[in-house]
Each structure stands twice: as C-alpha cells, then as structure tokens.
Amino acid sequence: MILTVNNISELPDAAKEILHFIADYRVVLFFAPMGAGKTTLIKELCRLLQITDTAASPTFSIVNEYHSPKGNVYHFDFYRLKEEQEALDLGYEEYFFSGNYCFIEWPEKIPNLLPEEVISVTIELSEINARKISVQKGIPSSYLTALY
Ligand SMILES: Nc1ncnc2c1ncn2[C@@H]1O[C@H](COP(=O)(O)OP(=O)(O)OP(=O)(O)O)[C@@H](O)[C@H]1O
Numbered sequence: 550m551i552l553t554v555n556n557i558s559e560l561p562d563a564a565k566e567i568l569h570f571i572a573d574y575r576v577v578l579f580f581a582p583m584g585a586g587k588t589t590l591i592k593e594l595c596r597l598l599q600i601t602d603t604a605a606s607p608t609f610s611i612v613n614e615y616h617s618p619k620g621n622v623y624h625f626d627f628y629r630l631k632e633e634q635e636a637l638d639l640g641y642e643e644y645f646f647s648g649n650y651c652f653i654e655w656p657e658k659i660p661n662l663l664p665e666e667v668i669s670v671t672i673e674l675s676e677i678n679a680r681k682i683s684v685q686k687g688i689p690s691s692y693l694t695a696l697y
C-alpha cells in the first residue's frame with residue numbers, strides 16, 4: 550500500500566489506513582531517514598489506539614511504554630544503539646513476542662533480531678512537507694540486502 554501525505558494535516562487519515570493494514574500484526578518497523586516523520590507517525594498511531602500517556606518519559610532512551618485500552622504499546626528508537634547486544638540486554642524478546650504493539654524506529658540497527666512476522670512502513674520525503682509512505686508485510690527487499 551502506498552499513501553501520499555501532502556502535508557501533516559493529512560497524516561491522521563494515513564495513520565488510520567496504516568492501522569487497518571497492520572490488522573493483527575503487532576511488530577511494525579519504521580524505515581526512514583532522520584527527520585522523515587517516524588516519531589510523528591507513531592504518535593498519530595498511538596492517538597488512534599487511545600493512548601492516554603503520550604508524553605515521552607524523560608528516561609526514554611531505547612524503549613518507551615505507553616498504555617491504552619487495547620493494551621500496552623512499546624515504542625523503540627534504536628538510533629543510538631551501538632551493538633545488537635544492547636537490545637538483548639534490555640530483553641527485546643519480552644517486548645517483541647508479547648503480543649503488544651511494538652513500533653520500532655531504526656530497525657536497521659538490529660538486523661538479526663527482527664521477527665519474521667512484521668509490517669514495514671517506509672517514509673520518503675517527496676517535498677518539504679510531503680511524504681510518500683509505503684506499507685507492506687515483511688521487510689522491503691531494498692533494506693534486506695542492506696541489512697545482511
Ligand atoms: N507530512 C508530514 N508527515 C510527517 N512529518 C512531517 C510532515 N511534514 C512535516 N513534518 C515534520 O517533519 C518532522 C519529522 O520529525 P520526526 O521526529 O517525526 O522524525 P523521525 O523520522 O522520527 O526522526 P529521527 O530519525 O530523528 O527519530 C516533524 O517536525 C514534523 O512536523
């Protein structure tokens with residue numbers, strides 16, 4: 550599925566479609582360059598999931614936990630990860646296989662730890678305020694070759 554977001558006001562509708570596409574999947578990977586809008590989109594998805602505590606905790610380093618009527622949501626940002634071992638240390642498996650939503654920024658940092666059953670969201674900058682958002686099952690082949 551490919552969505553065009555001409556400006557940020559169109560993001561809520563795009564997020565709705567993405568949430569439908571995600572359906573029963575729980576691990577969602579966000580591939581995009583810095584500042585493309587991963588966090589902004591994740592916040593929108595969280596809003597749709599009726600998350601009440603959207604304020605990022607001051608200790609948010611790698612994983613942040615939000616609460617919603619539909620269960621917990623785990624938001625990862627692996628940007629600062631230096632090695633996969635750090636993800637093992639924080640017990641990533643407990644999160645990834647918990648059955649709760651896991652929204653993952655910078656999944657490129659943990660290529661060997663990514664589960665098979667995932668949805669990938671790729672965000673490309675087309676113009677300053679416009680975004681092309683691609684959503685698919687599995688990992689995009691362009692990233693697969695780059696990851697391994
Ligand atoms: N159509 C759009 N969709 C999403 N964000 C947009 C859009 N237009 C402009 N923006 C702006 O782009 C910026 C995206 O920042 P955001 O922190 O979400 O990026 P990010 O991909 O999470 O970056 P990082 O890799 O540093 O975590 C925000 O300032 C947001 O307001």
Ligand SMILES: [Mg+2]
Nearest residue numbers: 587588626654
């Ligand atoms: Mg971000």
